[in-house]
Amino acid sequence: MIYVCVVAHNNAPTVGLVLWKVRKVLSEHKWEYHFLVADDGSTDETPDRLDLYQRALPMTVLRNEARSGYAASMEGLLRDAVNRSDRPKRDAAATLPADFGVSPAVLPDLVKRFASGADLVVGEALGGARPMGERIVQRWAPWLLRPGLNVPGLRDVTSGVCLVRLSTLKHCFRQQSSPLLETEGWCANAELVARAAVRARQIAAVPLSEVDSSSRAEPIQAWTTALALYRAGRRLRIPAPDTPVQRA
Numbered sequence: 001m002i003y004v005c006v007v008a009h010n011n012a013p014t015v016g017l018v019l020w021k022v023r024k025v026l027s028e029h030k031w032e033y034h035f036l037v038a039d040d041g042s043t044d045e046t047p048d049r050l051d052l053y054q055r056a057l058p059m060t061v062l063r064n065e066a067r068s069g070y071a072a073s074m075e076g077l078l079r080d081a082v083n084r085s086d087r088p089k090r091d092a093a094a095t096l097p098a099d100f101g102v103s104p105a106v107l108p109d110l111v112k113r114f115a116s117g118a119d120l121v122v123g124e125a126l127g128g129a130r131p132m133g134e135r136i137v138q139r140w141a142p143w144l145l146r147p148g149l150n151v152p153g154l155r156d157v158t159s160g161v162c163l164v165r166l167s168t169l170k171h172c173f174r175q176q177s178s179p180l181l182e183t184e185g186w187c188a189n190a191e192l193v194a195r196a197a198v199r200a201r202q203i204a205a206v207p208l209s210e211v212d213s214s215s216r217a218e219p220i221q222a223w224t225t226a227l228a229l230y231r232a233g234r235r236l237r238i239p240a241p242d243t244p245v246q247r248a
Contacts, residue, residue, distance in 0.1 A: 001091040002026065002033045002111060002163075003081035007073040011098040012045040018096065019053050022104040029108055034084075035059035036077045036093075041067030071181035071188035078169055078180075078192075088166035095192070097160050102208050109206045110163040118246070119168045119200035122154055122193055123161030125208040133222030137229070141190065146228040148236035149194045153245030154205055157190040160228075161208060164196045171199040186225055187232040197241040204246045 004022055008015045019035060027032045035057055038046055041064050050061050062076055080094055085091040092114050096104060106123055113121045126139065141158045142150070151157055172180055172195050180195060181188045197203055 001033055001085065001087070002165075003036050003077075003084070003093045004033055005036050005038075005074065005077040005078070005081065005093050005095050006098050007038045007040055007070050008046050008050070008098040009040060009067065009070075010042050010044045010046060012042070012049050014100045014134050015046060015098045016049045016053050017060070018098055018100055018104060022096070023057055024109065025104050025107050029111070031111060033058065036050040036080055037061050038073035038077050039063045040070070040073045069184055071184050071191075072179070074188065074192070075179060075181050078140040078164075079173065082166050082170050082173065085166050085201065087114060088170050091166045092163050093166060094163040095160060095168060095189075097153065101240065102159065102161050106208050110161075113150060113204040113206060113248075114163050114165065116179065116204075118202045119165040120193070120196045120202075120205040121204045121206060122157070122165040123159050123208045124154070124156035124158040124205050125161070126156055131222070132219075134220045137222050137226045138222070140226070141186065141229050145187075145190055145233040145236075148233045149190055149202075149238050150192065150240045151194050151197045151245070152240060153203075154193070157193045158186040159208060160186075162193055162196070163190075164192075165200075168196055168199045172196060175199075182236065183228070183232045186220075190229070191232070191236065191238070194236075196239045197243065199238055200241065200243055202246065203241065204241050206248065
């Protein structure tokens with residue numbers, strides 16, 4: 001089972017398209033899946049769109065009346081996936097943005113690497129139709145996040161696209177008495193990858209060729225994001241994994 005985890009906040013124009021595209025991609029490969037979607041205090045038509053798609057898709061919607069933030073919402077979905085599964089060594093959680101910034105067409109590559117034994121598969125977005133400032137920050141993010149967060153061999157830890165074996169996530173939750181994700185936004189994406197990497201026996205990276213930030217509900221502020229990454233690197237204390245990163 002693949003639990004597809006999506007956090008939505010005022011993503012009415014895109015979230016339905018993302019879910020439908022994921023359904024099409026996974027159905028073509030005959031993979032069993034279930035959507036876990038967090039509606040994080042949306043004030044637009046996102047709740048109505050999710051209600052509509054919930055009637056047609058295997059989907060559970062977790063609603064936050066007031067906005068909790070991306071990190072808390074994503075962690076809630078990941079914990080829900082772990083709690084639902086009775087086969088954590090065979091099941092996985094996949095994270096995707098709700099804004100169509102990354103095409104769901106990447107999912108087969110992630111699932112194939114998972115099926116080959118990877119406990120953590122990370123999507124690396126190093127190109128695509130994005131503003132120059134965003135591309136620069138993403139490229140320098142691994143350096144900005146040091147020394148507190150370092151995953152040697154990964155070129156991008158902030159894309160928000162990854163697939164984690166649920167048994168690996170389960171170990172992460174057991175070892176963390178406080179919330180698993182202490183930061184927000186891009187930092188939270190990197191934090192999830194880093195914490196899972198510590199527990200993963202095999203890590204793989206796949207390129208994300210179709211990246212487009214034009215539909216993003218909240219554009220990335222390059223300087224603010226870079227500063228947040230820099231501060232996170234001095235606040236977090238996540239050991240670097242010993243496991244090497246594998247590439248196709």
